[in-house]
Amino acid sequence: MPLRLILANPRGFCAGVRMAIDVVDQTLDVLEGQSVYVYHEIVHNKHVVGRFRGQGVRFVDDLAEVPEGSIVVFSAHGVSPAVRALADQRRLTWIDATCPLVTKVHAEAIRYSRQGYQILLVGHRNHQEVVGTAGEAPDATQVVESPADIPCLRINDPDRLVYLTQTTLSTDDAGVIIDALKRAFPNIKAPPGEDICYATTNRQAAVRQIAPECDLVIVVGSKNSSNSVRLTEIAANAGTPAYLIDDGSGLRDEWFVPNAMARLPDVPPIVALGDRCSTPGGTPTGLRGHAKQPAVPAEPITVLLTAGASAPEHLVAGVCRELMARFGGTIQTRDIVDEDVEFGIPATLKRLMRERGIDPASRRIHVTTPVITRETYGAVPLTVSASRGEAHASNGADRASGRVPANQRSRTDPA
Numbered sequence: 001m002p003l004r005l006i007l008a009n010p011r012g013f014c015a016g017v018r019m020a021i022d023v024v025d026q027t028l029d030v031l032e033g034q035s036v037y038v039y040h041e042i043v044h045n046k047h048v049v050g051r052f053r054g055q056g057v058r059f060v061d062d063l064a065e066v067p068e069g070s071i072v073v074f075s076a077h078g079v080s081p082a083v084r085a086l087a088d089q090r091r092l093t094w095i096d097a098t099c100p101l102v103t104k105v106h107a108e109a110i111r112y113s114r115q116g117y118q119i120l121l122v123g124h125r126n127h128q129e130v131v132g133t134a135g136e137a138p139d140a141t142q143v144v145e146s147p148a149d150i151p152c153l154r155i156n157d158p159d160r161l162v163y164l165t166q167t168t169l170s171t172d173d174a175g176v177i178i179d180a181l182k183r184a185f186p187n188i189k190a191p192p193g194e195d196i197c198y199a200t201t202n203r204q205a206a207v208r209q210i211a212p213e214c215d216l217v218i219v220v221g222s223k224n225s226s227n228s229v230r231l232t233e234i235a236a237n238a239g240t241p242a243y244l245i246d247d248g249s250g251l252r253d254e255w256f257v258p259n260a261m262a263r264l265p266d267v268p269p270i271v272a273l274g275d276r277c278s279t280p281g282g283t284p285t286g287l288r289g290h291a292k293q294p295a296v297p298a299e300p301i302t303v304l305l306t307a308g309a310s311a312p313e314h315l316v317a318g319v320c321r322e323l324m325a326r327f328g329g330t331i332q333t334r335d336i337v338d339e340d341v342e343f344g345i346p347a348t349l350k351r352l353m354r355e356r357g358i359d360p361a362s363r364r365i366h367v368t369t370p371v372i373t374r375e376t377y378g379a380v381p382l383t384v385s386a387s388r389g390e391a392h393a394s395n396g397a398d399r400a401s402g403r404v405p406a407n408q409r410s411r412t413d414p415a
Contacts, residue, residue: 001256001300001301001327002300002301002327002328002329002330003256003300003301003302003303003323003324003327003328003329003330004300004301004302004303004329004330004332005303005305005320005323005324005329005330005331005332005379006210006214006302006303006304006305006331006332006333006334007305007306007316007320007331007332007333007334007372007381008203008206008207008210008304008305008306008334008336009206009333009334009335009336009337009338009369010199010202010203010206010336010337010338010339010369011203011206011305011306011307011316012220012306012307012308012309012311012312012313012316012370013309013310013311013312013313013367014099014197014198014199014200014309014339014341014367015099015199015339015341015342015343015365015367016076016099016100016101016102016197016199016309016343017043017076017099017309017310018343018365018367019076019097019099019100019343019345019365020042020043020075020076020097020098020099021042021043021048022345022363022365023073023095023097023345023346023349024036024038024042024052024057024073024097026345026349026353026363027071027073027095027349027352028055028056028057030349030352030353030356030358031071031352034071035056035058035067035070035071036056036057036058036071036072036073037057037058037059037060037065037066037070037071037072037073038052038057038058038059038060038072038073038074038075039060039061039063039066039072039073039074039075039079039083040059040060040061040075040077040128041059041075041224042059042073042075042076042097043075043076043225043310044222044224044225044226044228044310045221045222045225045308045310045311045312046222046246047222047246047247047312047315048310048312060072063083063086063087063090063092066090066092068090068091068092069090069091069092069093070092070093071092071093071094071095072087072092072093072094072095073094073095073097074094074095074096074097074098075097075098075128076097076098076099076102076310077098077099077102077127077128077129077132078098078099078102078103078106078128078129078132078133079096079098079132079135080131080132080134080135080136080138081135081136082135083132083135093348093352094348095346095348095349095352096346096347096348097346098132099167099197100343101167101197101198102129102132102133102167104193104195105133105164105165105166105167105191105195106132106133106136108162108164108191108192108195109121109133109134109136109137109140109141109164110136110137112137112140112162112164112189113136113137113139113140113141116160117140117160117161117162117189118140118141118142118155118156118157118160118161118162119137119140119141119142119162119163119164120141120142120144120153120161120162120163120164120181120188121133121134121141121142121143121144121163121164121165121166122143122144122145122163122164122165122166122169122174122177122178122181123143123144123145123165123166123169124145124166124226125143125145127166127168127226129166129167129168130143130166133164133166142154144163144177144181145177146177147176147177147180150180150181150184155185158185158187158188159187161185161187161188161189162188162189162190162191163178163181163188163189163190163191164191164195165178165191165195165196166195166196166226167195167196167197167200168196168197168200168226168227168230168309169196169200169226169230170204170230170233170234171196171200171201171204172204172233172234172237173230173233174196198339199309199339200227200230200309202336202337202339203227203231203306203308203309204230204231204234205336205337206306206334206336206337207231207234207235207238207304207306208234208238209336210304210334210336211234211235211238211239211240211242211304212238212239212240213302214240214302214303214304215240215301215302215303216240216241216242216243216255216256216301216302216303216304217231217232217235217240217241217242217243217303217304217305217306218242218243218245218251218303218304218305218306218319219231219232219235219242219243219244219245219306219307219308220245220246220247220305220306220307220308220311220315220316220319221244221245221246221307221308221310221311222246222308222310222311223244223246225308225309225310225311227308227309227310228244228307228308228309228310228311229244229308231244231306231308232244235304240304241255243255245319246315247315247318247319248315248318248319248321248322248323251319251322251323251326253326256301256303256327300329300330301327303323305319305320305323313370317372317376317377320377320378320379321376321377321378322378323378324377324378324379325378329379330379330381330382331372331377331378331379331380331381331382332381332382333372333381333382335369338369339367339368339369340366340367340368340369341366341367341368342364342365342366342367343364343365344360344364344365345360345363345364345365
């Protein structure tokens with residue numbers, strides 16, 4: 001059964017994840033021969049972590065495991081002030097690869113706690129990002145994982161409350177909790193800007209928009225990736241079965257059992273008998289030459305393929321090649337939002353570069369839509385722009401040129 005494979009755009013790496021990974025890559029390059037430690041997994045993807053382990057990077061969950069005076073990179077999820085203080089006590093050179101959008105939520109927590117607000121942090125209690133954000137104002141912060149937590153909150157003054165959110169939450173799930181908080185505390189203050197990051201929102205919007213027209217959704221990402229899990233949940237909420245896989249080896253043939261017969265008209269199936277066609281009862285229905293094709297061909301299965309923000313694009317390409325090799329069919333890219341984002345590198349890494357005669361300006365981190373080729377993905381895609389309703393065969397030239405509308409570009413340079 002051939003596939004109609006739809007590649008969601010955007011998908012995969014966001015700028016914050018790309019920055020964190022590039023920080024480790026560039027640290028290994030700049031400090032060649034030195035031991036590099038990373039506090040927690042740099043991002044929640046086993047392939048990324050496995051690659052770095054193969055390059056000698058050591059991942060730790062306790063700074064006591066890092067020898068004094070060593071180099072340590074803080075992951076994209078951020079850390080609390082207590083962790084940074086401990087790193088200083090151990091004379092560690094720490095490089096902060098925290099996503100700038102997570103840093104924004106940290107800054108909000110600091111500001112509101114100083115203004116005397118209690119902070120209700122919407123998120124998963126044990127997620128590293130939530131642990132780090134809550135650590136900015138531990139005495140003022142309570143974590144809310146669901147509306148069921150609200151009656152247990154300890155509120156001093158309902159007029160001095162603010163809610164913040166984990167950046168990788170589903171907008172649907174966060175909305176349910178936020179609405180419940182507003183009902184319980186009508187005067188609760190919202191953050192000045194959306195905390196759920198643009199990349200999470202865009203990837204979720206793509207699934208929400210495309211999944212209803214599909215028979216199946218496949219999300220590339222690791223099971224400990226919060227934003228990847230949320231994509232499967234959004235697809236399921238849209239009524240489309242979804243599966244989370246680490247790579248092409250996770251694909252199962254039984255997921256692709258054709259359901260096209262359910263859409264066929266209520267007539268007897270036609271079978272070929274020699275050069276004639278007949279119904280199962282044997283009544284001839286007329287000559288069909290030598291063709292043995294059914295009169296009503298089964299429709300291709302429509303599959304949406306996307307990836308969590310911590311999943312490398314080469315894994316998506318591998319899934320495409322595997323699907324095209326197994327089933328054949330077509331690839332279509334569906335543009336929901338064009339992302340063209342650039343982040344600066346952390347200040348400590350800039351200093352280490354300058355000390356070694358390297359210009360940090362040449363090492364900025366840029367994320368844009370990947371170029372798709374037959375060799376890499378298994379087929380040449382048709383590109384459909386949701387915003388313009390246009391379609392064209394793509395050879396990657398537009399993407400390679402970097403032509404993106406100015407109002408869809410973003411530039412952020414922390415420190």
